Amino acid sequence: MKPLVGIPTHTYIADGVTRYAGLASYTRAVDCADGAPVFIPLNLDDETLRAIFDRLDGLLVQGGLDVHPKEYGEEIAPYCGEIDSAEDATELRLLRWAFEKTLPLLAICRGIQILNVAAGGTLYQDIDAQLPNPLHHPHIKGNPANFRAHTIEIEPRSRLARVLGATQIAVNSRHHQAVKQVAPGFHITARAPDGVVEAIEPDDSKRFALGVQFHPENLIDDDARILNLFKEFIHEIQSRP
Numbered sequence: 001m002k003p004l005v006g007i008p009t010h011t012y013i014a015d016g017v018t019r020y021a022g023l024a025s026y027t028r029a030v031d032c033a034d035g036a037p038v039f040i041p042l043n044l045d046d047e048t049l050r051a052i053f054d055r056l057d058g059l060l061v062q063g064g065l066d067v068h069p070k071e072y073g074e075e076i077a078p079y080c081g082e083i084d085s086a087e088d089a090t091e092l093r094l095l096r097w098a099f100e101k102t103l104p105l106l107a108i109c110r111g112i113q114i115l116n117v118a119a120g121g122t123l124y125q126d127i128d129a130q131l132p133n134p135l136h137h138p139h140i141k142g143n144p145a146n147f148r149a150h151t152i153e154i155e156p157r158s159r160l161a162r163v164l165g166a167t168q169i170a171v172n173s174r175h176h177q178a179v180k181q182v183a184p185g186f187h188i189t190a191r192a193p194d195g196v197v198e199a200i201e202p203d204d205s206k207r208f209a210l211g212v213q214f215h216p217e218n219l220i221d222d223d224a225r226i227l228n229l230f231k232e233f234i235h236e237i238q239s240r241p
Helices: 024-032 045-052 084-101 109-120 158-162 225-240
Strands: 006-010 008-014 017-021 036-040 060-061 104-108 149-152 166-170 186-191 197-202 209-212
Touching: 006 024, 006 084, 006 225, 008 084, 024 036, 024 225, 045 084, 060 084, 060 109, 060 225, 084 109, 104 109, 104 186, 104 225, 109 197, 109 209, 149 158, 149 197, 158 186, 158 209, 158 225, 186 209, 209 225
Parallel strands: 006 036, 006 060, 060 104, 104 209
Antiparallel strands: 008 017, 149 166, 149 186, 186 197, 197 209
16 A cells, blocks of 8 residues: 655635645655655644544655744744745644654755754744855746756765765755754755755654755656655655554
């Protein structure tokens, strides 16, 4: 049986109607790796959300809006972007439950950021405002989702390097926030040329809790190595006792 991978949604409001949404690129990547993806709605009570969580075999946290700075002990700065507090609340609960259960986790873009926050780390609210001489990380209008903006350097002994079979790779970068202080129990395994964190992994190598700042779900048709990231995630789920 294919393992069930939960993907928390985000809030989308149009014409006064609230929807909970997720991108098909994530579900397709999980499906191509032989997992069974399911979107998780927001604003559920603990009992209901826990009932869903207890049925999951893995958790994938997708990209999206900014994490509220209050979640890592800061005030909102003028350069902080749009926030979805309902998404924050749902993902933080799910991630902390996943830590307790050592449920396999794959966290992408915003995902790496809230993964880091859930584990006790902090974020740069805006790379351009808070870092000297950064590369351009935010999305440039008109660029396709698979546009590779810059390279990243990957720690040779990391899981990410092993899975990709490379210590340097060009990635599709489109974000304005990033990991600042890495959370206890995690370490940095990839950086952009300007030093911005591009991947984190747990200190316990037996745990699968990989966060990446780029968007591998948009690259699976371009590079077979990228799909291996999702296949490794599913393999880790299936290998659990």
